[in-house]
Structure formats: structure tokens, C-alpha cells
Amino acid sequence: xxxxxxxxxxxxxxxxxxxxxxxxxxxxxxxxxxxxxxxxxxxxxxxxxxxxxxxxxxxxxxxxxxxxxxxxxxxxxxxxxxxxxxxxxxxxxxxxxxxxxxxxxxxxxxxxxxxxxxxxxxxxxxxxxxxxxxxxxxxxxxxxxxxxxxxxxxxxxxxxxxxxxxxxxxxxxxxxxx
Numbered sequence: 001x002x003x004x005x006x007x008x009x010x011x012x013x014x015x016x017x018x019x020x021x022x023x024x025x026x027x028x029x030x031x032x033x034x035x036x037x038x039x040x041x042x043x044x045x046x047x048x049x050x051x052x053x054x055x056x057x058x059x060x061x062x063x064x065x066x067x068x069x070x071x072x073x074x075x076x077x078x079x080x081x082x083x084x085x086x087x088x089x090x091x092x093x094x095x096x097x098x099x100x101x102x103x104x105x106x107x108x109x110x111x112x113x114x115x116x117x118x119x120x121x122x123x124x125x126x127x128x129x130x131x132x133x134x135x136x137x138x139x140x141x142x143x144x145x146x147x148x149x150x151x152x153x154x155x156x157x158x159x160x161x162x163x164x165x166x167x168x169x170x171x172x173x174x175x176x177x178x
Contacts, residue, residue, distance in 0.1 A: 025164035027115030034113040036174050037061045046084050046092035047173030056080050057166045058093035067110040071166050072100030103132045118156040129159035
């Protein structure tokens with residue numbers, strides 16, 4: 001009877017983890033952005049954040065490998081507006097990574113360029129999310145980060161929402177320039 005209970009719990013956990021991964025908003029958007037960047041033969045993209053005038057978003061793309069994404073306020077927004085207009089997207093990415101307002105910065109490492117995933121199998125790459133200097137690693141080991149599973153999943157949900165927002169802004173920019 002104990003063995004059956006253990007199997008049932010394991011099955012429930014794996015089904016809920018799979019269902020959660022499928023519900024991540026960023027998965028479809030990241031795949032769409034990667035495909036659009038491939039089609040446009042671009043390795044970087046940047047845009048103003050439509051919901052926040054002094055904030056910009058930018059991505060550096062390594063085909064079939066990863067998306068490195070940053071969002072932050074910039075003290076000289078007119079400079080970045082000019083760079084976006086000239087399609088100097090890599091420069092915007094570099095500026096946001098190096099000279100943005102630190103407490104506003106979000107940095108995402110999407111290894112696989114396939115959206116954020118809360119749960120990873122052993123020996124698989126994992127995603128990270130950093131906001132205002134606090135980094136969360138989505139490697140399924142919440143204990144190592146001194147989090148409860150509930151706190152870990154809440155952090156994941158917030159990170160996924162932020163990432164989906166950033167990806168949406170980048171996709172809108174790409175559609176404008178196509």
C-alpha cells in the first residue's frame with residue numbers, strides 16, 4: 001500500500017509540473033521570437049517598453065541555444081531611442097546591461113531560447129532570472145536557494161510574467177520593422 005501511495009504522489013507531482021511548464025506564458029513567445037529572429041537573420045533586438053516610457057528591453061540571441069534578455073530604465077532615454085531607430089540593437093543591449101539604473105534592471109538567461117521552465121530534469125540546462133540584483137535559478141532545487149517550493153513557484157510565476165511582457169514588446173518591435 002505504501003508503494004502505491006508513493007507512486008501516486010510521484011505521478012501527481014510530475015503531471016502538475018508538466019502542466020505548469022505548459023502554462024508558462026513565456027514558452028510560446030520565446031519560441032516565436034527565436035523563429036522571427038532566425039527569419040530576419042538578427043542576433044539582437046531592442047525596443048522601448050510600451051508600458052513604461054523610460055524603460056527599454058533588449059535581447060541577444062544565439063540561434064538554437066539561448067536568449068539573453070534585459071529590461072531596465074536608462075538615464076538618457078533619448079540616446080536609446082536614437083539607437084533603436086537606427087537598429088543598433090546590440091548597442092542598446094550592451095548599454096542596458098552596463099549603464100542602466102541598477103534597481104530597475106531585469107536580466108533573464110533563457111537557455112534553449114524556449115521560454116522559462118520551472119522544473120528541469122537532471123543534467124539539463126536551466127534558466128535564471130535576476131531582478132534588482134536578486135537572482136533566482138530555475139533548476140528545481142529551491143532548497144539550495146533557501147526557498148520553499150511555494151516561494152520558488154511564486155518566484156517562477158512572477159519571472160514568467162515579466163519575461164512574457166518583455167518578449168511581447170520585442171515581438172511588437174520586430175513586427176514594426178519588418
